[in-house]
Amino acid sequence: MFHFGKLAVDLGTTNTVIWKDGEVVLFEPSVVSVNTENQKVVAAGGEAKKMSGKTPNYIEVVSPLRHGAIADYGAATSMLKWFFREVMGTSWLFGPEVIVPVASGTTQVEQRAVMDAMSQAGARKVNLIDAPLAAAIGAKVSIADSFGNMVVNLGGGMVEAAIIASGGVVAVSTVREAGERINETIEEYLNKKYSLAVGRLTVEDIKIKLGSAVKLKKEEILEVGGRDLTGGLPKTINLSSEEVFEIVRPELDRVVGVIKEVLGVTPPELVADVIDRGIVLTGGMSQMRGLGTFLTRETGVAVHVALEPEFCVVKGAAMVMENMGMYQKLVR
Structure with a gap:
């Protein structure tokens, strides 16, 4: 089982999935809506996606990821902050330690962007694991x-x-x-x-x-x-x-x-x-x-x-986090 403050985060182009304490605690579209007049986040996830095509000009609905990588760093960070508050609450003393699966096909620059966005969103420590390995572990x-x-x-x-x-x-x-x-x-x-x-x-x-x-x-x-x-x-x-x-x-x-x-x-x-x-x-x-x-x-x-293919990657990453001693060599 996870101790408090540890999350597995599958930051996907279409959906973001977060695993905490042995279960999926968030499964939301990777979408955020922002008020361009004051740069404040209006909503993230499903609520933001519902706003697509139905907002006034000053509300922008953004999908921060494209082709498996962060395309809009600011929007990605804002979305992650929103999601972290949803799963951790607003009173956590320290940011969560996270493990994030990244595709083997992503570049070092793209992987650094993921780590920086997680840190900027409040994560105190960011671990990466190859997504194919996480998927395999999650699929047993x-x-x-x-x-x-x-x-x-x-x-x-x-x-x-x-x-x-x-x-x-x-x-x-x-x-x-x-x-x-x-x-x-x-x-x-x-x-x-x-x-x-x-x-x-x-x-x-x-x-x-x-x-x-x-x-x-x-x-x-x-x-x-x-x-x-x-x-x-x-x-x-x-x-x-x-x-x-x-x-x-x-x-x-x-x-x-x-x-x-x-x-x-x-x-x-x-x-x-x-x-x-x-x-x-x-x-x-x-x-x-x-x-x-x-x-x-x-x-x-x-x-x-x-089984439950949409959760295999995040589940596998969570299993690695829960058994870090066994899987340490897979994490970077």
Whole structure:
């Protein structure tokens, strides 16, 4: 169990997850709204996301992370301060010690930005751990033995496929567009095909309700409302699951490419282990309908979705924090 003041923080492009005292205590969109006239934070998380597209000009709704890295340092710091107050209260004597998973594909500058933002938000000590290792531990994949395991973490801003063996990352491949790119592609399609402008909440709803990695046996239809780009008036269309399937397919092909790329640079003995053990998916995007089936078909390797995949990374980081003596060499 954690002692008071220790947090695992999965700072994601789409969502931020915080683990404290053996459980998830915060799971909120990585969004913050700021009053630009006085630079004060109006809201963060779900409340801020609901304000998107519905605020006066002086309220700016910001997503501080982009493609798995901090894009707006000030907004990220403000958002983290808000989240820390939510989970720690306002009367904590010392800032929390935090452990933060970072993608293996991020640069030293990007990792330093994460550490600085955490410290600026109030953390007294910041530990980093490679996200693939945290994901594997959280998914209950053994990382200590010499057998090769493959974990693919599918987040909002980054897809990372890693081969893990003997307590470390042997090979890794990253693509910096993932769930958020699917959202952008859906929005672009609606703009071009239907001259329809929609908000981010509508796009997310479309992805969740109609998104699938395989063709559905029965086509599904969703009524989508927005603003006509030609006349500016309200407009409603019927969008089909078949259309969304065609929209997301190129992005899913990129996931296949990442997996094949990392397998291509992995020692044959470890590839044989992966074929035997299969591929484990973590991250929120792994919950897309039919994704396991699609990736199994495209790679020829059995693919399994971890239990509660959206929490594997933060859970694994928390387990490292709780057992620092055992995992010290993984932390930096």
